[in-house]
Every structure is written in structure tokens, then in C-alpha cells.
Amino acid sequence: MIELTRRATFSASHYYRNEAWSEEKNEEVFGRCARRNGHGHNYTLEVTVSGEADPVTGFVVDLKWLKDVIEDEVLADFDHRHLNLEVPEFAEKKLIPTTENIAIAAWNRLEPAVSKAGGARLSRVRVYETPEIFAEYRGEQ
Amino acid sequence: MIELTRRATFSASHYYRNEAWSEEKNEEVFGRCARRNGHGHNYTLEVTVSGEADPVTGFVVDLKWLKDVIEDEVLADFDHRHLNLEVPEFAEKKLIPTTENIAIAAWNRLEPAVSKAGGARLSRVRVYETPEIFAEYRGEQ
Amino acid sequence: MIELTRRATFSASHYYRNEAWSEEKNEEVFGRCARRNGHGHNYTLEVTVSGEADPVTGFVVDLKWLKDVIEDEVLADFDHRHLNLEVPEFAEKKLIPTTENIAIAAWNRLEPAVSKAGGARLSRVRVYETPEIFAEYRGEQ
Amino acid sequence: MIELTRRATFSASHYYRNEAWSEEKNEEVFGRCARRNGHGHNYTLEVTVSGEADPVTGFVVDLKWLKDVIEDEVLADFDHRHLNLEVPEFAEKKLIPTTENIAIAAWNRLEPAVSKAGGARLSRVRVYETPEIFAEYRGEQ
Amino acid sequence: MIELTRRATFSASHYYRNEAWSEEKNEEVFGRCARRNGHGHNYTLEVTVSGEADPVTGFVVDLKWLKDVIEDEVLADFDHRHLNLEVPEFAEKKLIPTTENIAIAAWNRLEPAVSKAGGARLSRVRVYETPEIFAEYRGEQ
Amino acid sequence: MIELTRRATFSASHYYRNEAWSEEKNEEVFGRCARRNGHGHNYTLEVTVSGEADPVTGFVVDLKWLKDVIEDEVLADFDHRHLNLEVPEFAEKKLIPTTENIAIAAWNRLEPAVSKAGGARLSRVRVYETPEIFAEYRGEQ
Secondary structure (H helix, E strand, C coil): EEEEHHHHHEEEECCCCCCCCCHHHHHHHHHHCCCCCCCCEEEEEEEEEEECCCCCCCCCCCHHHHHHHHHHHHHHHCCCHHHHHHHHHHHHCCCCHHHHHHHHHHHHHHHHHHHHHCCEEEEEEEEEEEEEEEECCCCCC | EEEEEEEEEEEEEEECCHHHHCCHHHHHHHHHHHCCEEEEEEEEEEEEEEEEECCCCCCCCCCCHHHHHHHHHHHHCCEEEEHHHHHHHCCCCCCCCCCHHHHHHHHHHHHHHHHHHHEEEEEEEEEEECCCEEEEECCCC | EEEEEEEEEEEEEEEECCCCCCHHHHHHHHHHHHHCCCEEEEEEEEEEEEEECCCCCCCCCCCCHHHHHHHHHHHHHHHCCEHHHHCCHHHHCCCCCCHHHHHHHHHHHHHHHHHHHHHCEEEEEEEEEEECCCEEECCCC | CCCEEEEEEEEEECCCCCCCHHHHHHHHHHHHHHCCCCEEEEEEEEEEEEECCCCCCCCCCCHHHHHHHHHHHHHHHCEEEHHHCCCCCCCCCCCCCCHHHHHHHHHHHHHHHHHCCCCCCEEEEEEEECEEEEECCCCCC | CCCEEEEEEEEEEEEECCEEEEEEHEEEEEEEHHHCCCCCCEEEEEEEEEECCCCCCCCCCCCCHHHHHHHHHHHHHHHEEEHHHHHHHCCCCCCCCCHHHHHHHHHHHHHHHHHHCCCCEEEEEEEEEEEEEEEEECCCC | CCCEEEEEEEEEEECCCCCCHHHHHHHHHHHHHHHHCCCCEEEEEEEEEEECCCCCCCCCCCCHHHHHHHHHHHHHHHHEHHHHCCHHHCCCCCCCCCCHHHHHHHHHHHHHHHHHCCCCCEEEEEEEEECCCCEEEEECC
């Protein structure tokens, strides 16, 4: 077994707000992240799959295929979007798009596509909000 | 003469839209950057001053002072803000917050504060929108 | 379970010397790291906690709180200090502040504070001495 | 137990080709990586050993020794070489030097040298082909 | 006047050899860079244009256009190629593809395309062979 | 004319103190940088030379030669040293080793060696104290 990782980046807006709370409570809990107009980040998404290197191609998975999966399953919906307002996982469930929740959402989007392709399995998803902050999710274990 | 540079970062939202244009025209010119809800970036601001190193302290300027100037003049207004909606240079003049215009706005905020302090002059301002894209401004020359 | 990581940096001096050894023996074992006046590094400390994302806030832990814990428990004593001479773990026990021992010391300082807060547990501590060298500790297992 | 990691870099050429396939089939499977004259990368090799920090030196292993092991076992044969044509693991077995296979080859070269030295064991090998793509191998488990 | 810069990357092989010289002389002058099968790098190309920010769009040039120019004029011929054997500037003139000569070749390819478009002029081209080595060219001055 | 740059790194200790001042005055002016036992950094030194690319070799200067010059003229004295106590420019003249003064000292060491070799001239020296702070010197102009 060997792990293969590919990074991708996307730029998005978000805010941290609980609409059931007052403005004061939101500011107290979330600070400047609560501001109504939102702010944004260059996110880095790191997707790791694990499996055996194919004896003929030497690939765990084709990196071009993995790039397309990341593009189709995550970036097409997340890049140049306001996560709270436009991405279903957050918009419909009023779920706050913290780095943790973005990593879980990305896993839930990527895992079926990787599983369906066979051969390799999704091993971990890491999301950097800034170079100083990242969340890592390995699925329910 | 020697140059001294300090970097700072801020996270902000923006979009590229000309409100006098139709939605189609905005999308044609600005692509996904035109989307109404905005998107965001981790910006890096690089501020360079030039002068003589003080013979006693060895400083062109005190870096703690420079950090405070960057914080007070730029970050206090730009960080965790929507540039089009909340920052006067862009909001009031309907100026599009491209990397170029952010660099010019930062220069115009920083230059008077550096000049007033004496000793050193503002030499250049560089703004990175992503690690792959940056604008650099040296004032009107 | 999901992991959340925050990075911080500190600048410190150290040397590698065993005072029970001769100058020659110190130089033989530790090379230029043994020099009496010390040398220094910009260290990067990467602190990872694991837990469940809170269903209301979306946080494993509040990153502002984690930043304060890192500041109070580690940086307040390590930053802009000579590790061998001023930090108790090394100064009192004549323990050599290798990257490995710095990571263990940071873990031992951070673990009680994270445990006491409840909700999440300290999962790993990584210390970079340079971008090319790092140690990682996950506690006694 | 604590882990200690050292990074090294090497520059090499390679191509992805299966000589049993037609030019068309190679191009279909491997795209521009199949081109006959090869292309190249600055690879980063990250070698991690695990063990106890020696109570006297504070070392899991001497980093100078680890640097020499990486140089002697891997870089001496891989750096400034064409992997397909000059490195035995790939040249003799017609094995394609994908990032995955390079990581496995580096593990197989490093593991005996680390084991023979005693004290620490090889824990993982990570190879970056670019900052966006890396493979990680932990041996047969 | 303001400068706008965009980075791109390409992976290529090369060697440093003067075919008029003996093997010994090539090795003496160029060391391991002279090896016949070549080696490779992940190059970073940084292209800077200067001009006025357009009052309506806020652009010196459209970054999407600049990306296409870099792709069409440089990357299409340089990426995943052996510079000595496949790129005309080097192959036909037996010119050695040092970082310096790659920067000059990139300038000579980009300058007419930027000039023809009007509005901005090519200001500088920087090429990184590794993160530690780069050449910068500003045209004949 | 083209510029060629090579980076090198060194690790050193320093403090900011004026021995003619009281402890209080030192702390007031220099803050935690004034602490008596010193602290340290991983410095990055970026050395740029300019000249014509040699028509035969394609080199402005041989990078191996430039590496040796940097090693012999600067790193041999600066690396793994306490700048205030062990490096003559600072120790003998009680000059404070700020980033500015380190850049000037490096220039004054490198310039004669580059000039003596002929062909190229030293164009600029940049010193990073951290990734966020750097000084750049181009000689007396």
C-alpha cells in the first residue's frame, strides 16, 4: 500500500454566523469572522488516496483523473463562491463553513467518486484555510 | 541607502463587477470573478521603505513601528472585510478592487504615514492575491 | 473525529553541548552546533488537536483559544530566549534542546492545557528547526 | 517514540513509457509524460525515522549521519540522472519511475541502512514530484 | 505606472554540454550537469508587465489573457520537453539552456506578443531553476 | 545585461543592545530583542550578480563558483555563530546586527571577491531574517 496526494486550490468567501443568535452573540463567539459581508481565503485542498501501484503503469490512480475528480466534485461548486450562500452543504443546512466542516464536506463529495472508480480508496482530505491553519479528515473510523 | 521590507497578510472578499454593465457583460469581461456573492483571498502585503540605517540602532525604521503603521493604515480597514462594499476607496468610487488597485490604495494610505515620521520614505508596495499573482507600485514617478 | 492544526513560530538560540565532556568531545559529536556562544533558528511549531466538530460552531476547538494556549504555554517561555540557559526543561535538567526534545517539551506543556479544556485532545506536536528538519511527537503510546 | 524527518532534493529526468506499447497507446495513457526525450523535476525526498531520543545526545539519530545515508543510498544514484535509463530499479526492470515507484525504490534503499545502524527504524518516505504531487510509503505492512 | 506579475511553472529536461568539447572538458566545466542523458527541473517562470491600471476594469492587462500568452508563447514549447533537443532557440543554435539563456529566450518570445496587444509593456522575466537559483532579464537596455 | 541570483542559508544568534545604555533603555528601544542571552534566526542570503551571459557557457558566472564565494566570504564566519560576539563587523565596532547591517556587511564582504573575478558585478544582496522581514542593499549609489 502506498499513498498518493494531489493538491488543488480554490478561492471562496465565507462568514461564521449563527442566524439564531443576536449580532452581539455572533461577534462575541466569532469575532471579526462574523461580519455580515463575509471575507475570503485562498484554500488549499490536499486529497490523498491509497492503494497498490499498478505493476504496468506504476500508478495508484491516474493523477489526471484525480485532478478531474477534485475539479468536478469540489472545485466546480466551491471555487469563486460564497460558501455560506451558494454551497448546498452549508447553505441548506445552515452549517458554518469552518475549515473542519469544509474538510468533511470535501470528503463526503470525493469518497463516492473514488470508491466507484475502484482500485484505490480515499485516505485523507486536508484543507488549509491559510498556511497556518488546516483541518484533516479521514472519514468515520 | 538600504531597503527594509515587512510582510503582512489579510483575508478579504471582493468581486469584479461594473454596475453600469449587464450581467452578461460582467460575466464576459470578468468571468467567475463577477459573481454577485463575491469570493475571497488571503492577500499578502509587502511594504518596503528606504533610507539610511541609523548608526546607533542599525534601523532604517523600527519594524514594530512599521508593523503598527501597516496595521493602522491598511489592515484595520481591509482585513476580514468585503473590499467592494466596506472599504471607502472601492465602495465610494465604485473602483474595482483588482490587485493593481489594492496596491495603489495601500500605497496612498501608507505614504503619508511614512513621510510624516521622517527618516525613511516609502519605496514600494507589493500585493499578492495568490502566490502566483502580484502587483507592485512605486508611486507616481 | 477530525484533526485541526495551528502553526506558530518562535526565534530562539541554543547549542548542543554536554558539559561533562571535553571541548574536543563536544566538537566531535556535535560539530559546529557545540560552539559556546550558541546559534539560533526560526522554529515553527505545529500543534494538532483532534475531536468532533461542534454541531453549532463547527469548531473542534476555537482557534483563538488554541493560539492563546500555544502563546501562554510555549511561546511566552521559548520565544526570543536561549533554550539551554533560560527554558527550565533544558536549563535545569541539562537536557540538550534538540528538535526532538523541543517537541517533547512542547507536548508536555500543551497536553495538560488541552486536556483540562475538555472536548478535544492533543494529537500531535511537530517542530521544524529549519524547513528541512522536523520532529513529531504524539505522546507516550 | 518520536519521529525525526530530514528533507533532501534531487533533480532528475524521466518519462512514462511502456516499450511494449505503440506510440499512440503510450500517448493515450501517459499524455505528454510519454515523450521520448523525457522531461524533469526537482524532487523533494522526505525521510522519517522513529525511535527514542537518546538521553545523552537528545538525538533519535544524528542528522549528519542521516544526511549521509540519504546521499549515499539515494542521491548519489538519482541526482542529475535520467531515472529510466540510469537508475537500476527502473532501467533493468523497465519499471516506470512514477512518484509512487520512486518512493518505494527510495524506501528499499534506505531501510537496510537505517536498520543496520540500529536504534531507530525507517518510518516513512515521502517524495514530492512538484509541490502539488507527492507519494508516501511506509513499507509493507 | 504599476507592475503586474503572473507565475507559471513547467517541467523540462536539459544538460550543459558543448559538443565541440571532449567528455573530460565538459565534465570539468559543467560537472554532473554535463551528463549525456540529461536531468530536469520544475521551472517557475515569472512574467511582469507594466502600464496604467485601466480606469474601468482596474486591469493593467487581463490576467487570463496573460496566462494564455505565457502558455502559447512559452509553455507550449518548453513544458515536458528536453530543452537542448526540442526547443529551437537551444536545439538549432546549440545554445546551452542555462537559467540565464532560458530567461532571455522567454523574454524574446513574450515581448512581441505583449507589445502587439498594446497598453502594457513587458517589464521583466524571471526564471527559477530551483527555489535557490533564478535569473532575471529586462531586455536590452 | 542579465541578473543571476543564488540563495544560501545560515543560522546565527544575535541580540539588539547598546552597551552604553541601561537595561531599561535597551528594553524600551529593542524590546525582547535586547535580552542578554540572545536569540536566533535561520537567515536567508540572496546574492545577485549582473553581467552578460557568456556566449559559450551561457553563464553570467559559474553558480558553483558563486556558491563557494558566498561560503568563503560570508557563511564561514556567520553560520552557527553569535553575530554580536563572534563576527568582526559587529563585535569589534559594537555595531548592532540588524537585518540592514547584516546585508551591508555581506555586501562589503562579497563585492571585492566578485569584482576581482571580473566579468560580472555584484548587483544586490538581500537578507531575510524571517520570511516576513528582509533588507536589500545595492551598494553606495
